[in-house]
Amino acid sequence: MYLKVNLSKIFRFQNILFLFLFIGCSSSQIHSDLSNDSKILVRRWTLPTHGPFEAGDHGTEYSNPVIFENTLVFGNRSRGLVSIYPSINQQRWQLPIRGGVVSELIINSGSVYFGGGDGYLYSVNLENGQINWRYEIRNPIVSRPTVSGKRVFVTTSDDTVYALDAGTGKWLWHYRRRSLQTATIYGASSPLVDGNEVIAGLSDGFLVALSVEEGQLKWEKKINIANKFNDVDAHPVLEKGIIYIPSYDGALYALKRQGGDILWRFDAGGSKDVVLDDQSLFLPSSNGTIYSLQKNNGKILWKFELDHGTPTQIILTDKYVIVGSSFQYLYAIDRNTGKGVYRFNAGYGSGFAGSPGFDPMHQNIYFFSGAGNLYAFSLRQPFRKNRVHGATDPYTFDF
Numbered sequence: 001m002y003l004k005v006n007l008s009k010i011f012r013f014q015n016i017l018f019l020f021l022f023i024g025c026s027s028s029q030i031h032s033d034l035s036n037d038s039k040i041l042v043r044r045w046t047l048p049t050h051g052p053f054e055a056g057d058h059g060t061e062y063s064n065p066v067i068f069e070n071t072l073v074f075g076n077r078s079r080g081l082v083s084i085y086p087s088i089n090q091q092r093w094q095l096p097i098r099g100g101v102v103s104e105l106i107i108n109s110g111s112v113y114f115g116g117g118d119g120y121l122y123s124v125n126l127e128n129g130q131i132n133w134r135y136e137i138r139n140p141i142v143s144r145p146t147v148s149g150k151r152v153f154v155t156t157s158d159d160t161v162y163a164l165d166a167g168t169g170k171w172l173w174h175y176r177r178r179s180l181q182t183a184t185i186y187g188a189s190s191p192l193v194d195g196n197e198v199i200a201g202l203s204d205g206f207l208v209a210l211s212v213e214e215g216q217l218k219w220e221k222k223i224n225i226a227n228k229f230n231d232v233d234a235h236p237v238l239e240k241g242i243i244y245i246p247s248y249d250g251a252l253y254a255l256k257r258q259g260g261d262i263l264w265r266f267d268a269g270g271s272k273d274v275v276l277d278d279q280s281l282f283l284p285s286s287n288g289t290i291y292s293l294q295k296n297n298g299k300i301l302w303k304f305e306l307d308h309g310t311p312t313q314i315i316l317t318d319k320y321v322i323v324g325s326s327f328q329y330l331y332a333i334d335r336n337t338g339k340g341v342y343r344f345n346a347g348y349g350s351g352f353a354g355s356p357g358f359d360p361m362h363q364n365i366y367f368f369s370g371a372g373n374l375y376a377f378s379l380r381q382p383f384r385k386n387r388v389h390g391a392t393d394p395y396t397f398d399f
Contacts (some may be wrong), residue, residue, distance in 0.1 A: 047374040
């Protein structure tokens with residue numbers, strides 16, 4: 001079984017690498033007019049995390065920086081799990097892990113949960129970096145964990161959903177899908193917990209709902225008529241009784257929460273979560289395009305095509321959609337019009353795969369590049385009027 005998992009992992013890496021290179025090499029410079037305009041984003045610092053001979057060896061980084069109070073936690077393949085003070089770019093603690101961190105992180109109740117390259121699911125104390133517990137899953141490719149109540153749920157790329165005790169790591173149940181071994185995209189769907197059901201996507205193209213208590217199958221819905229890859233790797237997003245979820249190269253679906261009946265579909269897929277606002281929905285699609293859609297019917301409001309590669313998870317701010325490309329660039333897009341306003345070059349072939357981190361209080365954004373560089377940006381703030389009695393210049397910057 002372990003040999004199978006490793007071979008499957010190799011094939012996944014080969015397929016996703018081929019896909020990225022094919023898209024990157026076949027694309028033209030669509031947005032060569034865009035620059036890294038400091039009126040939009042200001043780069044604060046860059047933290048290299050790979051050694052001089054490691055950048056080419058470790059490939060793409062899939063983990064994500066997470067902000068908690070005055071600290072930032074990130075994981076990568078070289079250094080394991082790291083906590084820093086982002087305001088001064090100073091390390092707080094580090095936890096080396098064999099194989100590094102290969103999943104996205106989540107912080108809950110003073111602990112960090114993630115999947116390690118050694119095949120374990122970890123819970124780590126956020127304060128001191130000590131391991132609370134670890135559970136051997138063997139498959140190192142896991143979703144971003146979901147913590148609900150006293151349980152942690154995670155999906156693996158071999159279509160197994162686990163439920164563990166969040167405090168002790170004790171196994172509670174698992175649901176294993178018997179699916180055909182076909183080529184799949186790197187990653188797995190982060191489970192959604194709603195009421196007494198756990199909902200997750202699987203690599204055979206199905207969305208399943210399982211009992212929280214025992215893991216029994218409640219309902220399933222086929223949502224991928226695959227062109228090449230069957231995967232449903234995105235996290236299901238739930239709002240007002242409707243689930244929004246894309247399949248990788250199929251379509252985006254709006255489904256009824258109860259039973260999974262289809263309300264509408266939009267013919268562009270993805271592996272990242274959609275982001276919602278009051279009236280619209282934002283989809284980072286695997287075809288290399290960011291879409292803004294009407295939430296009630298999936299009609300296009302605007303679209304923005306990347307120069308190269310596939311998009312990361314997006315950050316939605318008051319004015320912008322911030323997104324990275326798997327191949328080279330970081331973009332800021334006008335939220336209302338879809339017009340590109342900013343492009344930062346991370347280096348040829350050194351793009352972004354993991355989700356970015358966003359600190360809305362301080363308007364700071366953190367991106368991890370495939371070359372192992374952690375970038376810190378700040379959204380440029382407008383002038384602020386600050387009238388002080390007797391002052392000759394009443395204007396100051398917000399930062």
